[in-house]
Amino acid sequence: MMIRRLAICSALIVAICYSSVLLAQEKKLKSLQTGGGSASATQMSLWLAKEGKYYEKHGLDVEVISIPGSSLALQAMLSGELPIIQAGGAGPISTHLSGADTVIIATIAKKFNWWIFSQPNINRMEDLKGKVFGTTRFGTQSDLASRIALRRYGIDPERDITMVQTGGPAETVSAMVAGKVHAAAITPPATLQAKKVKLKELLDLSKLDVEYHVNGLVTTRRFLKSNEDVVRRFLKGYIEGAVRGQKDKAFALKTMAKYFRTDDRELLEETYELIIKSGFNIPPYPAGVANLLQGMETQFPKAKGAKAEDFVDGRLVKELDQSGFIKSLLAGR
Secondary structure: OHHHHHHHHHHHHHHHHHHHHHHHHHHHOEEEEEEEOOOOHHHHHHHHHHHOOHHHHOOEEEEEEEOOOHHHHHHHHHOOOOOEEEEOOOHHHHHHHOOOOEEEEEEEEOOOOOEEEEOOOOOOHHHHOOOEEEEOOOOOHHHHHHHHHHHHOOOOOOOOOEEEEOOOHHHHHHHHHOOOOOEEEEOOOHHHHHHHOOOEEEEEHHHOOOOOOOEEEEEEHHHHHHOHHHHHHHHHHHHHHHHHHHHOHHHHHHHHHHHHOOOOHHHHHHHHHHHHHHHOOOOOOOOOHHHHHHHHOOOOHHHOOOOHHHHEOOHHHHHHHHOOHHHHHHOOO
């Protein structure tokens, strides 16, 4: 009888201890909101980490919000609603030049994975002079990538064409089909949609031999200073999700299917091969800011003479790299 009582007591103690451990683990999860542009391949690292439960693995309960355009995401970050966001292009830099304390802590994509498509009767980039050119929203990656590409072909975006806002990638393709715009820069999966409706591919921007901060993590120096460990844990989950996406094609396709809201295998396959498998930059050291500053000098005079290092903080990526954390993730990729 005594042995039976001892056994019961022991079992109760174990159960209580186990419950306490679970409760302690749950209490350690810190709630955090993050966001990025509309669901697209270059934004997927946020959602890959979410679907793989890597934020939770590192003690964070993260809600990921899709926002139509990095400019709106930056506004949400500066207001304190989203302390860490995924954004690229000129946005994080222009807000810094305007006096905000934005800082780039990681660059997951440093090549413009955008393609310029046009109506079928346009044969060359040079033929776009005098035409209407579509961009999702002014100040976004689409806008920046387009302006850089146009200048490469001797077209002044301010004088030689008319730039208009078209909305999301799908709306941009529809605008070209309807004849409302003559050309636009789009990214997978919209590129496959463009091919299916017989639009013409004029330029693959990923072939440009220059690095840019196309997409990555941005926060404020104030938040980073007071919440460095939170940012570190978020970065761990973010990187782990991106690496999982590159290593596990089935997982990546399933995640894209969920957020793209499509089961189109051809579309998902193309997006995976062009962006996730070959386009993610790991370790995601901040990159390409100097080239962005140079390209922004006309619109933002303060960009001239600005130092790239003032816009970035790569300490945490370096720490995770040198500690062996990233190397362990990449093993067997």
